Amino acid sequence: MEKHKVLIVDDDEGIRSQLKWALNEDYEILLAGDADTALKTAQEERPDFVALDITLSDYSHAKEGMDILEPLLAVAPYIKIVMVTGNDDIDLATEAISKGAYDYYIKPIDSDEISLIIKRALRVQKLERRLRINQQKLREGAEFRDIVGASPAMQKVFQLIKAVSPTDETVLITGESGTGKELVARALHFNSPRQKKPFIPINCGAIPEQLLESELFGHEKGAFTGAVGRKLGRFEQANTGTIFLDEIGEMPTNLQVKLLRFLQDHIIERVGGTGFIELDVRIIAATNINLLEAIERREFREDLYYRISVINIELPRLADRGEDVILLANYFLERFCDEYGKPLKKYSPHALQHIRRYEWHGNVRELENRVKKAIIISASKEITPADMGFTPGVEEFRPTTLSEFRQKNEADYIREVLARFKGNISKAARELDISRSTLYDLMEKYQIPRP
Numbered sequence: 266m267e268k269h270k271v272l273i274v275d276d277d278e279g280i281r282s283q284l285k286w287a288l289n290e291d292y293e294i295l296l297a298g299d300a301d302t303a304l305k306t307a308q309e310e311r312p313d314f315v316a317l318d319i320t321l322s323d324y325s326h327a328k329e330g331m332d333i334l335e336p337l338l339a340v341a342p343y344i345k346i347v348m349v350t351g352n353d354d355i356d357l358a359t360e361a362i363s364k365g366a367y368d369y370y371i372k373p374i375d376s377d378e379i380s381l382i383i384k385r386a387l388r389v390q391k392l393e394r395r396l397r398i399n400q401q402k403l404r405e406g407a408e409f410r411d412i413v414g415a416s417p418a419m420q421k422v423f424q425l426i427k428a429v430s431p432t433d434e435t436v437l438i439t440g441e442s443g444t445g446k447e448l449v450a451r452a453l454h455f456n457s458p459r460q461k462k463p464f465i466p467i468n469c470g471a472i473p474e475q476l477l478e479s480e481l482f483g484h485e486k487g488a489f490t491g492a493v494g495r496k497l498g499r500f501e502q503a504n505t506g507t508i509f510l511d512e513i514g515e516m517p518t519n520l521q522v523k524l525l526r527f528l529q530d531h532i533i534e535r536v537g538g539t540g541f542i543e544l545d546v547r548i549i550a551a552t553n554i555n556l557l558e559a560i561e562r563r564e565f566r567e568d569l570y571y572r573i574s575v576i577n578i579e580l581p582r583l584a585d586r587g588e589d590v591i592l593l594a595n596y597f598l599e600r601f602c603d604e605y606g607k608p609l610k611k612y613s614p615h616a617l618q619h620i621r622r623y624e625w626h627g628n629v630r631e632l633e634n635r636v637k638k639a640i641i642i643s644a645s646k647e648i649t650p651a652d653m654g655f656t657p658g659v660e661e662f663r664p665t666t667l668s669e670f671r672q673k674n675e676a677d678y679i680r681e682v683l684a685r686f687k688g689n690i691s692k693a694a695r696e697l698d699i700s701r702s703t704l705y706d707l708m709e710k711y712q713i714p715r716p
């Protein structure tokens with residue numbers, strides 16, 4: 266299990282090593298002896314917990330522990346900060362709490378006690394994070410249940426959902442695989458007056474043709490071999506609610522006729538049945554194939570198409586949603602870190618670059634899966650392109666000649682090492698076994714920015 270990061274800020278070397286020794290086994294310990302180092306470390310490492318000496322006397326910069334409380338919280342508001350104080354600064358300590366510190370602790374330090382405080386703080390932090398995610402979901406729920414998106418393309422989608430949710434209109438949702446069609450179908454239902462009634466999804470492409478009719482419309486006892494009793498179909502189950510016909514393009518044409526019949530007269534007939542049954546069901550359909558082309562191929566009925574496509578919500582490809590890809594990446598990051606009980610991670614600048622540039626043929630589902638995988642396998646705070654299954658650089662450009670291949674690998678490796686040493690040129694050069702000036706030259710040649 267990955268360790269949470271604990272930053273100890275104290276100008277007293279003795280206290281730093283005492284705490285490090287006491288906590289080293291359970292936490293990744295970071296140390297800072299002055300305010301500037303503390304802030305810099307917090308920015309780079311994003312600790313979960315900080316033990317902050319209140320009278321940190323940093324003579325060179327004349328800053329005290331108290332002064333960096335707020336800047337630390339600004340780095341990441343979820344950081345739990347405990348002020349470590351002497352007996353005579355209790356007033357200061359209470360002031361710190363009013364400014365956002367989590368607690369205070371009076372010296373002398375007892376390792377077991379501080380251990381317990383950290384454990385409790387991290388538990389609170391986890392609960393807070395969960396609460397925040399749930400609140401976010403609730404807020405979205407009031408609008409559109411979990412659909413993340415701020416791009417103009419998605420705003421249009423939201424407007425359409427808002428406009429058609431309250432009606433009983435049939436809606437056709439189109440879009441490539443993984444663009445969120447099912448999510449939108451649910452949003453339409455759960456924002457409609459039918460929200461407390463059944464929402465029945467059925468994937469028309471996943472059920473064998475011979476079974477689909479009885480699955481949709483039900484059957485009477487003895488209607489066919491194996492029909493031992495009467496069975497209600499999905500339409501009847503959805504009565505007063507909504508049926509979601511996913512992959513409607515896969516529906517066989519004989520059933521398309523029956524569906525058309527329902528749309529016109531609101532009646533169905535069970536397989537082997539003798540009479541019509543009147544139902545009140547709203548239809549939402551989705552497809553990722555081009556129905557107009559299916560009509561050309563005579564696989565989809567034109568009359569049905571015009572009937573269901575009066576209102577068409579077309580979901581844009583993820584690559585056409587601009588910065589939404591980053592919003593979504595962060596949304597999944599928070600969600601999965603929480604689900605897998607890992608401290609909140611962040612993306613490396615290089616990973617963000619990949620996320621922005623990648624084609625995302627599998628759309629949001631692919632992004633979701635890549636983030637999930639990264640969080641499961643990554644052991645550090647920062648997610649790298651490799652964690653997300655990106656082969657360095659390959660997505661951006663494919664080398665053809667051997668010399669291009671060499672150069673590309675050289676550039677990729679330099680990038681990787683620079684990122685590993687957080688842009689520290691001396692350390693990176695040492696690792697690469699080249700001089701600093703050669704490294705500068707190569708960075709210039711390949712246009713590699715310092716991370």
Ligand SMILES: Nc1ncnc2c1ncn2[C@@H]1O[C@H](COP(=O)(O)OP(=O)(O)OP(=O)(O)O)[C@@H](O)[C@H]1O
Pocket residue numbers: 411412413414440441442443444445446447448449553593629630633
């Ligand atoms: N805008 C979004 N915000 C948050 N999550 C999303 C968004 N769009 C899609 N997802 C998530 O991505 C995954 C794929 O979405 P969904 O199943 O709705 O896609 P689909 O269009 O029905 O795909 P397919 O055509 O392959 O069935 C789901 O886990 C869904 O929750």
Ligand SMILES: [Mg+2]
Pocket residue numbers: 446447511
């Ligand atoms: Mg789907």
